[in-house]
Amino acid sequence: MSRSRVPVLAAAVGATAALVTPVTRATRGLRRSMGVTPTGIRxxxxxxxxxxxxxxxxxxxSGNQGSMAVDFARKGDRGRPEGAVPLVTPDLPATAAGLAATWLGHATVLVEIAGHWVLVDPxxxxxxxxxxxxxxxxxxPVPMELADLPRLSAVLISHDHYDHLDTATIDAxxxxxxxxxVVPxxxxxxxxxxGVPEDRVVELDWDQAHTVRLPGLDDLTLTCTEARHFSGRGFTRNKTLWSSWAMTVGAGKKRRAVFFGGDTGYTPAFADIGAAYGPFDLTVLPIGAYDDRWSDIHLNPAEAVRTHRDVRGGVLxxxxxATFDLAFHTWSAPVEWLxxxxxxxxVRVAVPRPGERFDAGGDLPVDDWWTAPAGRWAGLPDANRKEG
Incomplete structure (x- = not known):
């Protein structure tokens, strides 16, 4: 090979490496993260x-795929805040309270219920x-480190989409x-x-329940309840179930109950859930990533309020x-509408900053912290909101 061709070959190899390296990084661990297809489902x-x-x-x-592609190309940064999102480092008590919650971003919430710590969709x-x-x-960022979590009674998963079931978090x-x-x-x-041991995995169908018994605490009942959504981590859909969850402890005046909606569209089944397992002191319900084109499988804020009332909720x-840009509405539109x-x-609402803990029986965080980081996206019209 002549000397004049060596730099050309080196440049070609370098260019190929520049292309391959990002692809290699992007695909590292891909197969493991996608999980497996379950068998023997009944x-x-x-x-x-x-x-x-x-x-x-x-x-x-049907018929909306084309308009979605156009909107995606035009959406820009409207789904992201212009400024920094204010965070709070969680100030957790030594023992879980009767009823409190710490929102850690997106659908991840640390729930305190009658002395139990329950982490949902981490x-x-x-x-x-x-x-x-x-x-x-x-x-x-996440407001706290995983290692700083208290001793948990259970982790609840609503479904297997990546924004609700995260491989690295499960590993940790x-x-x-x-x-x-406890999973669908x-x-x-x-x-x-x-690598989760068999004795630490509890799988439930809708209306099935699991009881967690720990020394010194009343029993915690976790009931898998209906939701209207879909599932899938790869090219196939709906091989695993999706759900909402009812968490209950005690009876009578000592009863505490929390409803976690997971990810869902509106369904009249929520009224049945309220009749069977409610009332709920606290509901944790999705309000973002909505769009008229997929209204069957995501709640908008008005439907979240309706769901809260259907299940007989106290605080919403x-x-x-706020955490991930997954739709076409502006960053702050969900909370403004809600x-x-x-x-x-x-309806009584708690709108904490990520990492902010509140007691459901005390003063609720309601101050507007979202308008400032929203910047020019704050208060813009939302095509999903209909007059009248």
Whole structure:
């Protein structure tokens, strides 16, 4: 080979490496994060090789794929805050209170119920994706380290989408804690693939329950309840179940109850859940990533308020907004709409900053902290809101 060709070859190799290296980083751990397909499923919700909602549901309304592609190309940064999101380092008590909650961003909440600590849909990764370098990235850091969590009674998972079931977080919780993972049917296959011991995996169908018994505490009952959504971590959908959750402890005046909606569209089944398992002192409900084109599987803020009333809720904690840009509305639109809707219907809401703890029986965080970081996106019209 002539000397004149060596630099050309080196440049070509360097260019190839520059392309391959990001791809390699993006795909590292991809197969493991995607989990596995469960087998042997038996459920009234499972037929023809997949789970189904009881109420017919479209993930995206037919005929809207083209408009979504155009909107995505035009959306820019409207789903992200212009300024820094204010965070609070959680100030947790030595023992869990009767009823309190700490929102840690998106759908991740640390619930205190009658002395139990329950963590729901824990996600600590920077991106909600099978890749560590590609996919929706956080708008703000997690307010606390995983290692600083108290001793948990249970972890609840609503479904297996990446913004609710995070492989790296599951790995850390498995190593650092001893609690059980209570999950909808099929998700246990993912957990076992990731090394969670069999005796720490509890899989439930809708209306099935698991009781956590710990010394010195009243029994905690975790009931898997209906939701209207879908599942999937790869190219196939609905091989695992999705759910909401009812958490209850005690009876009579000592009863404490929390409803976690997970990720869901509106369904009349929420009224049935309220009748069967309510009333609930606290509801934790998604308000973000809504759009008319997928209204069957995501609540908008008005529907969240309706769901709260259906399940007979006391205080409403809105989640599933602020942390990841997953839709076309502006960053602050969900909370702006929610606050107005709640006031119209006399619903008590808590709107904490990420990391801010509140007691459901005390003063609730309601001050507007979101307008300043929203910047020019604050208060803009939302095409999903209809007059009248």
């Amino acid at each position: 459920s009234p919700q499972y037929r023809d090789g997949a789970f189904h909602n009881r109420l017919p549901s479209d993930v995206v309304a 996600v600590w990764s920077d991106r909600v994706s099978p890749s560590a370098s590609v996919g929706p990235k956080r708008n703000h 919780l498995t190593a650092q804690q001893e609690m059980v993972f 049917l099929g998700i246990g296959a993912h957990l076992r693939r990731w 904690l809105p989640v599933h907004w 606050v107005e809707e709640a006031a119209e219907h006399g």
